[in-house]
Amino acid sequence: MYILRILAVLLVVAVGVGFLAYALTGERRYLQLSFRLLKYGLVFALILFALLFLERVALIPL
Secondary structure: OHHHHHHHHHHHHHHHHHHHHHHHHOOHHHHHHHHHHHHHHHHHHHHHHHHHHHHHHHHOOO
């Protein structure tokens, strides 16, 4: 779980640096990279949360 937290922090830093690089240089490739990282990070987080939810549901006895 600690590795996922570290990866989440690195993702936020990478997206922030991409937006900052776009603001400083005006090159759209940095903005596109930031949005791509953000999109894949959100998809990964949703899959992870879905798996955690399914784990909780599977452990509840009927």
